[in-house]
Amino acid sequence: xxxxxxxxxxxxxxxxxxxxxxxxxxxxxxxxxxxxxxxxxxxxxxxxxxxxxxxxxxxxxxxxxxxxxxxxxxxxxxxxxxxxxxxxxxxxxxxxxxxxxxxxxxxxxxxxxxxxxxxxxxxxxxxxxxxxxxxxxxxxxxxxxxxxxxxxxxxxxxxxxxxxxxxxxxx
Numbered sequence: 001x002x003x004x005x006x007x008x009x010x011x012x013x014x015x016x017x018x019x020x021x022x023x024x025x026x027x028x029x030x031x032x033x034x035x036x037x038x039x040x041x042x043x044x045x046x047x048x049x050x051x052x053x054x055x056x057x058x059x060x061x062x063x064x065x066x067x068x069x070x071x072x073x074x075x076x077x078x079x080x081x082x083x084x085x086x087x088x089x090x091x092x093x094x095x096x097x098x099x100x101x102x103x104x105x106x107x108x109x110x111x112x113x114x115x116x117x118x119x120x121x122x123x124x125x126x127x128x129x130x131x132x133x134x135x136x137x138x139x140x141x142x143x144x145x146x147x148x149x150x151x152x153x154x155x156x157x158x159x160x161x162x163x164x165x166x167x168x169x170x171x
Contacts, residue, residue, distance in 0.1 A: 008068040008076060008101065010111045013058030017067065018051040020075040024067070025054075028078075028096040034132045036094070037157045057082075065094070066115040068101065068108050076101045079112045081120055081127065089124030090171075092116060095138070104144070113145055121171045130164035132156060142167050 013021060029040040057080065058065035068077035077097035081090045101108045120127045129147065131138050133156075139149075147167040156162040 007071050008108055010066055010068050010115055013055045013065045013067050015052045015056040017055040018048065021055045021067070022051040024075040024078055024096065027098065031099065032096070035135055035138065039158065064116065064119045066112055068112055077108045077112055079116050081116045083123060089126040089128060090120040092127055092129040109141060117171045125170060126168050127171050128166060128168045130154065130166055133163045133165050145169065
């Protein structure tokens with residue numbers, strides 16, 4: 001199957017997915033370091049217990065992590081969401097799709113976000129995210145899916161000269 005129409009399965013993660021999630025996290029950080037609040041060097045310091053806990057978040061009530069799994073078993077995309085406080089609506093985090101599986105034609109991003117939105121809808125009326133101000137590709141993808149910039153921002157944690165811009169969507 002060509003990358004333009006990849007065959008992937010989208011599902012929630014479990015603790016047993018820790019190795020695939022670890023490997024995908026390393027890929028995420030190497031490919032788009034400004035998109036995440038951790039460096040690749042720091043991520044490589046985490047042990048198995050950390051990765052198991054991260055993968056297990058996919059199946060909790062307060063958070064979700066979904067993964068796109070290619071036919072060969074390789075993890076090629078992921079998204080997560082959590083409830084920062086009981087009163088707050090869900091927040092989208094840790095979004096990544098392998099370059100070979102990106103684009104509207106591939107549909108992987110849409111399938112991952114559909115799963116997140118289905119989880120988020122009964123937990124609040126909105127889904128919020130933060131995106132690095134220099135990540136134009138990600139901002140465009142979010143806008144295509146109905147997210148709008150709120151005007152709010154926070155300093156980017158790894159270099160406060162830059163900002164993470166808040167975007168929100170009704171779900």
